[in-house]
Amino acid sequence: MTPKDPSDHPWSDLERPPLSAAALRRALLRPGSLWTSLEVVASTGSTNTDLAARAARGEAAPGAVLVAEQQTAGRGRLERAWTAPPRSGLFFSVLLAPDVPAARWGWLPLLAGIATAGALARTAGVDTALKWPNDVLVRYRGEERKVGGILAERVARPGGAACVVLGIGLNVSLRAEELPVPTAGSLVLAGASGTDRDPLLRSVLRSLEEWYGRWRAADGDPEASRVREAYTAGCATLGRRVRALLPGDRELLGEAVAVDGDGRLVLASGEGVQQPVDAGDIVHLRPASGTSPDRPPQESPGE
Template sequence: MTPPDAPDARWSDLGRPPLNPPALRRALLRPGGLWTSLDVVSATGSTNSDLAARAADLPEGAVLVAEEQTQGRGRLDRRWSAPARSGLFFSVLLKPTEVPAERWGWLPLLTGVAVATALSRSAGVDTALKWPNDLLVTIDGEERKAGGILAERAADGVVVGIGINVSLAEKELPVPGAGSLLLAGAVSTDRDPLLRAVLRSLGQWYTDWRTAGGDPAGSRLQEAYAAGCSTLGRTVRAELPGGRSLTGEAVAVDGDGRLVLATAEGMQEPVGAGDVVHLRPGPGTEVTPGTGE
């Protein structure tokens, strides 16, 4: 893990200034608030791995941000790469010990709602959610993946990693079908206020969910997720563990955060894990937005 940017490297890309850790701490670290520490490093392999390694010794609310991730990853061990200071790459440590463990599976979905809400307000970009953990934006009428979320158990809590492509130009996108806030017409790509907005939104949604004992209905999380989920109402194919696949219309997200598919045979099957591909109307045409999940 590399220390914060050295003075001679801080402004190597004038269009992508570094984050301002002291200002971020002043804005986000409040007595009695969720966020208890905020560290920014210039580069690291994975903020999730780094934070998970220290989770047992840290209080809830630790935030680790990297200006660049060299081994960023998502679901199914897919890789996430982007130029330095072109996005927001960070992880947070949550310890909802008073919430039943079976409800912790809502944390990545909660994070998606919080991020989408914050980006709509602070960047002026409508962000949709692809179940379970992708952040989609619309560019020239096409859905593209601009971010992802990865939640992992660590010590007595959960480390939630978030990656958001902010200022990437078309030529910098890691794979076809990826996107960024810039390409989606963001009114601002200043990462400091974007990060503040995301963390404040996450803190509010998390606090409400925890106060409700993790009840997704009582905290209105289930309702909010369904409202912002672009997967619902579409025909999808779920690639399930063990090599099985299931195709059907995504009709609901149930109380356990699972995607419910209505199949052609008239059955409703919940999907709790797997890779979901959006299918366009018509046979065999797929929407596969984005970088690694």
């Protein structure tokens, strides 16, 4: 029998205590809440993959929350890996069944970005920004660093009812030597006032519930729900010269001038031609015009 790795024990790192599923349930699963169930697992490949599979089998209802203390095959956009040491971050997925026109579902990851960035700013005391479409940024040593990513995937429940699995990954207590790539960051490195994952998770889920409720009440309208206004206010991509890496090995250079009513990023070329981008990787090439010179141009981390 292979000896168990001591580092797998929940209390192997006292600076990274385990989450209490019971305490989280007491705080979040109240009458009338969006959240209907909450489970914390020690380790899994991907919470998005697991929750999508449960939903497809009819084993998870809308409002389900699945949290992992460690992900070994976490996925970002374009199937990129998202890994971190056990209990060093928040890795969770939620199952949603939006009763709004499907054409407006593309706002969900942007809405989740607003909710997450706001919750981190309030609870951890860090300045946050959003990189279109699904990155949460902080600043570390004067540079933009990716601290979180969001992934939304559609899944059909038994009977054909469509749902969305929304996954959120956040680096909380990763030390500099633990960062997976030089462009990554963490809350602790950004000077967070607190890195207790329990209040952070509660705050993010409550913020997500609030914004999701506004959006649903407005039938998914990004203007009436003020989702577009909030996203535009917090988006670090707008006003920047960027490179859009598009499907089919295409590339587009321009200034990011707006997020349109469908959640697409609108780029303006040097000739003034505007083109919406609905999918692709965005690289920040330089600060927005008028931005303080002590904020040098940085390429934002990939998903």
